[in-house]
Amino acid sequence: MTExxxxxxxxxxxxxxxxxxxxxxxNRIYTLACRMTGNPEDGADLAQEIFLRAWRTxxxxxxxxxxxxxxxxxxxxxxxxxxxxxxxRRSAAAVTSxxxxxxxxxxxxxxxxxxxxxxxxxxxxxxxxxxxxxxxSDEHRQVLVLRELDGLTYSEIAARLQxxxxxxxxxxxxxxxxxxNILLSDGNFSPPASSxxxxxxxxx
Amino acid sequence: xxxxxxxLERISAELDGALPPEEQVALDEHLRSCAACRAxxxxxxGLHAALPGLDEIPAPEGFADSVMRAVAESAREPAxxxxxxxxxxxxxxxxxxxxxxxxxxxxxxxxxxxxxxWGGFAKxxxxxxxxxxxxxxxxxxxxxxxxxxxxxxxxxxxxxxISTSIAVNDTAEFSSKQSVPDEECIDCNGDDVxxxxxxxxxxxxxxxxxxxxxRAVLTISGGSAPDWxxxxxxxxxxxxxxxxxxxxxxxxxLAQELELTLEELDPDAEYSLLLVTES
Numbered sequence: 268m269t270e271x272x273x274x275x276x277x278x279x280x281x282x283x284x285x286x287x288x289x290x291x292x293x294n295r296i297y298t299l300a301c302r303m304t305g306n307p308e309d310g311a312d313l314a315q316e317i318f319l320r321a322w323r324t325x326x327x328x329x330x331x332x333x334x335x336x337x338x339x340x341x342x343x344x345x346x347x348x349x350x351x352x353x354x355x356r357r358s359a360a361a362v363t364s365x366x367x368x369x370x371x372x373x374x375x376x377x378x379x380x381x382x383x384x385x386x387x388x389x390x391x392x393x394x395x396x397x398x399x400x401x402x403x404s405d406e407h408r409q410v411l412v413l414r415e416l417d418g419l420t421y422s423e424i425a426a427r428l429q430x431x432x433x434x435x436x437x438x439x440x441x442x443x444x445x446x447x448n449i450l451l452s453d454g455n456f457s458p459p460a461s462s463x464x465x466x467x468x469x470x471x
Numbered sequence: 472x473x474x475x476x477x478x479l480e481r482i483s484a485e486l487d488g489a490l491p492p493e494e495q496v497a498l499d500e501h502l503r504s505c506a507a508c509r510a511x512x513x514x515x516x517g518l519h520a521a522l523p524g525l526d527e528i529p530a531p532e533g534f535a536d537s538v539m540r541a542v543a544e545s546a547r548e549p550a551x552x553x554x555x556x557x558x559x560x561x562x563x564x565x566x567x568x569x570x571x572x573x574x575x576x577x578x579x580x581x582x583x584x585x586x587x588x589w590g591g592f593a594k595x596x597x598x599x600x601x602x603x604x605x606x607x608x609x610x611x612x613x614x615x616x617x618x619x620x621x622x623x624x625x626x627x628x629x630x631x632x633i634s635t636s637i638a639v640n641d642t643a644e645f646s647s648k649q650s651v652p653d654e655e656c657i658d659c660n661g662d663d664v665x666x667x668x669x670x671x672x673x674x675x676x677x678x679x680x681x682x683x684x685x686r687a688v689l690t691i692s693g694g695s696a697p698d699w700x701x702x703x704x705x706x707x708x709x710x711x712x713x714x715x716x717x718x719x720x721x722x723x724x725l726a727q728e729l730e731l732t733l734e735e736l737d738p739d740a741e742y743s744l745l746l747v748t749e750s
Binding site: 282286289290294301302307310314315319351389392393397411415418421429436439440441444447 | 479480482483484486487489511514515517518519521522523524525526527528529530531534535537538539541542543545546705707740741
């Protein structure tokens with residue numbers, strides 16, 4: 268049965284059809300939820316919530332896109348909601364949290380670098396990047412996932428997160444820098460000995 | 472001439488194909504004179520290339536089964552596809568714990584009332600509020616809608632009262648009908664304390680791009696919006712209007728709460744829109 272047929276049946280309340288859609292999309296949605304939340308426990312809960320929400324919302328799905336696309340977008344929105352709640356929860360718990368951009372601006376660029384060259388190195392880099400991504404702050408991980416994995420433009424991200432485009436732009440830049448710094452400090456790469464890099468000068 | 476921090480943002484924008492031509496010229500100029508940023512650009516380009524190729528993370532074993540169990544369960548709930556008009560609710564239950572805490576207070580109140588122990592009652596309402604830690608003030612207010620609370624102010628505030636009341640709660644049977652004199656306060660059946668089911672993990676919906684129509688719209692002019700409402704929900708400012716998208720049932724509960732009339736739109740939609748206009 269095609270996705271379209273399965274979707275039509277699921278829309279009528281056919282749970283077996285929906286089960287097949289879950290089966291076909293579970294890894295992608297679970298991956299999305301893990302990458303956005305940064306940990307597998309929240310990821311699993313959220314992925315389940317996404318499917319449950321999809322089941323409940325399916326009657327209003329008009330077929331304007333494929334089920335998979337619709338599901339992914341729904342999932343992405345629920346992830347953004349989740350992170351927003353997390354942020355609110357955390358800021359309620361810790362009054363003196365540093366501003367994200369401010370913290371990032373103080374990040375020093377370590378005195379190493381990596382340049383993966385062979386296929387093996389690229390493979391290792393991908394694995395390491397996947398792990399490092401989970402260590403980013405929620406805000407950094409979120410914009411990077413939306414940009415690099417979901418392929419959204421700055422303006423699309425800005426609309427989704429209700430941020431200024433300029434904020435998105437600078438946050439993505441800092442997220443990239445943080446990711447690189449995590450990779451280096453995790454020792455996933457053996458840097459060539461000779462390089463030096465200066466710390467970026469802070470504005471003002 | 473940019474410093475390296477300014478260059479970082481341009482390097483990143485360049486990777487995303489979002490660097491205006493005039494800035495490209497300036498970036499190239501910076502890179503010519505800054506080896507560190509040249510190296511950084513190469514590294515970030517490596518990450519940019521690696522990120523989209525990340526492998527999927529396989530869902531844990533039994534994940535699909537667990538989803539389908541939840542689906543089967545939700546299909547058995549009456550509120551499955553059609554969102555019923557909420558029954559009369561005593562308190563906007565957008566936070567399950569708040570409603571539960573209020574219910575707790577009401578039940579204990581009932582016990583105290585049943586015993587004619589007004590001093591005990593005053594204390595138990597207090598204790599329910601304390602119970603919530605950072606609780607929202609409506610819990611207290613809602614459980615105390617009957618004017619009995621003022622008469623209870625003479626309160627005997629010993630801790631013993633709290634524990635006694637709670638202990639009684641475990642064993643004694645009181646109907647909430649008997650316990651709450653004000654009929655506005657609660658529906659008669661004990662199981663109606665929380666009448667609106669909300670997904671446990673979801674508080675707010677703020678994304679107008681969910682691609683869904685709205686079940687209803689509730690418009691409040693800023694002047695008459697209570698402070699707690701503005702604190703409870705996270706609004707998005709759109710010009711003179713602040714908006715917040717929330718599950719349909721929640722808005723009905725809220726409208727009832729505020730004794731306002733909402734505008735019904737699409738009966739099949741899952742979400743509702745809360746608007747606060749400038750007064």
